[in-house]
Amino acid sequence: MPTILGQNQYGKAENRVVKITRDGATHHIKDLNVSVALSGDMDDVHYNGSNANVLPTDTTKNTVYAFAKEHGIESAEQFGIHLARHFVTSQQPIHRARIRIEEYAWERIETSGEARHSFVRTGQETRVTQVTYDGESWEVVSGLKDLTVMNSTDSEFWGYVKDRYTTLKEAYDRILATSVSSRWRFNWTDDAQPTPDWDASYAQVKQHMLRAFAETYSLSLQQTLYQMGSRVIEECAEVDEIRFSLPNSHHFLVDLEPFGIKNDTPDGAVYFAADRPYGLIEATVLRDGCEPRIPVDLTNL
């Protein structure tokens, strides 16, 4: 045969699950987008079309909804662990399950009455996780995307390489803005280890990341990224690796000279917020001695 089958996986992608839990008049929402990818003994279905080892993707979808009902959704990570364990341990041909989850946050709308069942989608970041299980060990990589932040000062950029194509003016007081996309890998890999408190960990990682962004006097976005990552690794013992993809959301001073208006001092300055092109600064920060496992391209995760 001139061809052979390479890596393969299958499952139902983007199962949108909304679970409402009622605690008297106070309701709670969990809103997830769950993608299942299974792999194992799947040569026959590809080579011969025998479906004998194939748990239908439709079943994987049903399992997501049934688990949301029967086992609840404590956190995205815990839900992912539950699903991954189920697929690998209940189906002999399935050797590996990868569950990806995006979680959308809802905030309660406070009202004057007793009712507590109204919510507004929060416009901040989207929480994400990926749980992988091969029957023996776990890999949990969680993260966030679209967390937009800005420092309106304490950012400079100068002393860079200049060649014949360089036109950029050195900046001694600029805006530093980005939309943080980040993934961090937990050192929980084994059922024998106690599981982290996933929600508390998420809140702490996000808080350390944001504080480091705000507290770093920045000479480059690269330096800020490293500070954000090392703060998380230093403060969060459960995390061994963190990767960032940070678009540099450029803010250019508008040239108002044609109208006889000076716009050259930081106070009261007017900027043009450019959406593209943007610098894209990406790096991993690791606990010393740990192996990098988060893919270089976060869109592949």
Ligand SMILES: O=c1[nH]c(=O)c2[nH]c(=O)[nH]c2[nH]1
């Ligand atoms: O923080 C920055 N890092 C760069 O590498 C870079 N390059 C650039 O043009 N502006 C900036 N800003």
